[in-house]
Amino acid sequence: MRAAVLHGREEIRIQAFIPPPLQPGELRLRIEAALTCGTDLKVYRRGYHARMLTPPCPFGHELAGVITEVHPETIGWSVGARVVPANSAPCLSCHPCRIGQPNLCDDLLFLNGAYAESIVIPARIVSLNLLPIPDHLSFAEAALTEPLACVVQGLRDLQLKSTEHLLVLGAGPIGLMAVALARQTGARVTVIGRNKARLKKALRLGAEVALENQSADGVDHPGLAGQLFDAVFEAVGKPGLWEAAVRLVRKGGRVNFFGGCPAGTVVQLDTSRIHYSALTLLASFHHTPETIRQALAHITHGSVRGTDFIDDEVFLDEVPELFARMARGNASVKTLIKNHPSTPGTPPSDCHHA
Ligand SMILES: [Zn+2]
Ligand SMILES: [Zn+2]
DSSP states (O other): OEEEEEEETTEEEEEEOOOOOOOTTOEEEEEEEEEOOHHHHHHHHHSOBTTTBOSSEEOOOEEEEEEEEEOTTOOSOOTTOEEEEOSEEOOSSSHHHHTTOGGGOTTOEEOOOOSBSEEEEOHHHHHHSEEEOOTTSOHHHHTTHHHHHHHHHHHHHHTOOTTOEEEEEOOSHHHHHHHHHHHHHTOEEEEEESOHHHHHHHHHTTOSEEEEOSOSSSOOOGGGTTOOEEEEEEOSOOHHHHHHHHHTEEEEEEEEEOSOOOTTOOOOOOHHHHHHTTOEEEOOOSOOHHHHHHHHHHHHTTSSOGGGTEEEEEEGGGHHHHHHHHHTTOOOSEEEEEOOSSOOSOOOOOSOOO
């Protein structure tokens, strides 16, 4: 089987592997759809991910496929089933897991290698975070489950109410999913972002107002003058936007710092504003087995439609060029990576599976 392998900063090669044998509890998928994600772009630019990836290694973590092989000691699944795995599973035994915060598991097991022809799903993900795909859903739509689950988690933590007005900072895939989900609750949504096409998309997803941000590192638009919001969802991950989020929330309002900033960055916040306005400042990380299931339910019921977020597609061989384009700032929300319908026999291995 072939996979896109990250070798370091801005270096991806398509390589052939001998698929590793399955261990008890595991199964193998033929990957039918993988999606690009902002995290993968960050990983490509940096050449590694502190918690998940040390190159050389296969990467990509949003995928869906068909089961092609099941270890005899893996129960509950059979060959031919259409499934979507999450990109992680919690241990269920550490302290965060035991107090109901499995997204913060001390021993999260991550799965990477979506940009490939096949993948082995580890036993823990098979038992906790592998879901059957309803017949009417495409693989590409099902592959949105993981990023959407993070946003489900983020809006749940924000406790958004139907009568409220939410400000979303950022109109990338996460910001746009936040718009779509917030509209499901009935809340009014204003979004501010940098890309005109994505702002138009935000309006189609139900945002009441979409503003073009005039600042690259903060928030600047005359349309925001004097406005304060019940809740703010920061979906970019820049210190200047975190600070702006706190300036744009009303007394008693809530801010979710959803976008992760580069390691080591710090923000400056007005302590009297936080204190006398009784602000709730929070952050969300990752997802849980419960929010993974809720996300797939949203996609299944059509309240979030894959076609709104997946607006480009390439074959696996084109992944190196695709990431080079993304690093130069291509405007697609998410790109679908497909495999050719039938792949001939496995070429010889020239690389060990990471
Ligand atoms: Zn992702
Ligand atoms: Zn745990």
